[in-house]
Amino acid sequence: MRRAVLISRATVAAILSIAVPAGADGMPQLPRGKGATCVEPLEVMRRNHMDFLNHERDLTVRGGIRGRKHSLTGCIACHAQRAGGRDGDPGAFIRIDAPGQFCHACHEFTGVKMDCFECHAAVPAGDLPETHAP
Amino acid sequence: MTTNPPANSKRRKLLAAAAASTTAAAVAPGLRLIEWATAAASNATDAQPVTDETRWGLLIDTDKCAVDCDACVRACNAEHGLAVTARPETDPQWIRKVTLTGDGDGDNSGDNSDDDGDNENAGRITSLPLLCQHCEHPPCVDVCPTGASFRRADGIVLVDKHTCIGCRYCVIACPYQARAFVHENLFAQKPWSPRGKGTVEGCTLCVHRIDQARTPACVEACNRGDGDGNNAGDGDDNNGDGNNTVAEGNTRIDGDSDHTGRNPDNCGAGALLFGDMNDPQSAIAGRLRAAPARQLRADLNLNTGVRYQNL
Numbered sequence: 337m338r339r340a341v342l343i344s345r346a347t348v349a350a351i352l353s354i355a356v357p358a359g360a361d362g363m364p365q366l367p368r369g370k371g372a373t374c375v376e377p378l379e380v381m382r383r384n385h386m387d388f389l390n391h392e393r394d395l396t397v398r399g400g401i402r403g404r405k406h407s408l409t410g411c412i413a414c415h416a417q418r419a420g421g422r423d424g425d426p427g428a429f430i431r432i433d434a435p436g437q438f439c440h441a442c443h444e445f446t447g448v449k450m451d452c453f454e455c456h457a458a459v460p461a462g463d464l465p466e467t468h469a470p
Numbered sequence: 471m472t473t474n475p476p477a478n479s480k481r482r483k484l485l486a487a488a489a490a491s492t493t494a495a496a497v498a499p500g501l502r503l504i505e506w507a508t509a510a511a512s513n514a515t516d517a518q519p520v521t522d523e524t525r526w527g528l529l530i531d532t533d534k535c536a537v538d539c540d541a542c543v544r545a546c547n548a549e550h551g552l553a554v555t556a557r558p559e560t561d562p563q564w565i566r567k568v569t570l571t572g573d574g575d576g577d578n579s580g581d582n583s584d585d586d587g588d589n590e591n592a593g594r595i596t597s598l599p600l601l602c603q604h605c606e607h608p609p610c611v612d613v614c615p616t617g618a619s620f621r622r623a624d625g626i627v628l629v630d631k632h633t634c635i636g637c638r639y640c641v642i643a644c645p646y647q648a649r650a651f652v653h654e655n656l657f658a659q660k661p662w663s664p665r666g667k668g669t670v671e672g673c674t675l676c677v678h679r680i681d682q683a684r685t686p687a688c689v690e691a692c693n694r695g696d697g698d699g700n701n702a703g704d705g706d707d708n709n710g711d712g713n714n715t716v717a718e719g720n721t722r723i724d725g726d727s728d729h730t731g732r733n734p735d736n737c738g739a740g741a742l743l744f745g746d747m748n749d750p751q752s753a754i755a756g757r758l759r760a761a762p763a764r765q766l767r768a769d770l771n772l773n774t775g776v777r778y779q780n781l
Contacts, residue, residue: 393632395519397628397630397632398519398620398622398630399518399519399520400519400520400622400624400677400680400681401517401518401519401681402678402681402682404517409661409662412661451666454655454656454666454667455631455656455659455664455665455666455669456659456661456664457658457659457660457661457664459661460661461660461661461662
């Protein structure tokens, strides 16, 4: 069932050949997060994630409250994709703000620009190069 | 190994409770432990912001701080991903080593007058790490136009980079030159230490570690060494008393993977002690009671959280 939906979405996107891969409903196609559900119901997440993040930011920075479900590090841990396939070598993590990746794909589609990843790591911990690019 | 665990037992209990509830949750198939921990984290209502019951402090015994040891500096750079552009002139420094030579007047006034005539500190070399002093009355906070510079209730002075506009008033106001500006675009930051161009930053006392009941990276590194203040991995403190400061005459942690007989990571001699100065039971409070400690520029009455002994 789910497979069929995915294939038809891909077909539609190919036929329309638009820049951002979009499904039949016109929504961008997003890599699926880990686990069964997000930290809030889907509709709530789509609409309110920026408010959750802002609130969490202040709690953490000012109050030292960490590691709760609305943490930005948490979004990345669940939503970042690896370059490799499902089987064999998983490959390195791709930046979550890279084209086609979770945060970027939808923000590109909705015309949102945000600077969070100028400071925040865009890949989960444990997969980091030691030194920076030039 | 000498460790200085944060003594905030209330916080630790809270963390223990969180860990227990995580263990009880079912693991979804295909989830690795680290991601599972995130997924299981809840917005528990018992998570309380830090309070002024605690005043985090750092006590530095300059007698144990060797001139050629910079284990704390390297640990800080590694923890926060500093010093990565290979251009040290512009790389921010959160902690740096300073060497003082006594001028013989027996005080630190810098006026070079021999106040008491005994020449007691003439030529005496003192090495110490200089970092944000985590003042109770921080000048950086006074001058910040946006409220980005702030003092957390438990005494840690921080920059909220989300509201920092990069004006650098705080850099000028700090009497210890402990704040730095990020001049360049950065890549591959550590997830626990977001940093970016156009904002000011400084020592956070490793707030991300403190909130998890861990010790700051510099303190950990300083207490990891064999205590002899050199890099030879021999555990000899080289002062001829046969009594080595941290590890008695052994090579407990020599980390000498390249078999050169040197390990740059183990020069630390346990000069740094971290803890809650408000808790009378803590090691740091005990040491502060036992021997006099100085605040740098005590004349400014900033009531610093970083104190120096044997200075």
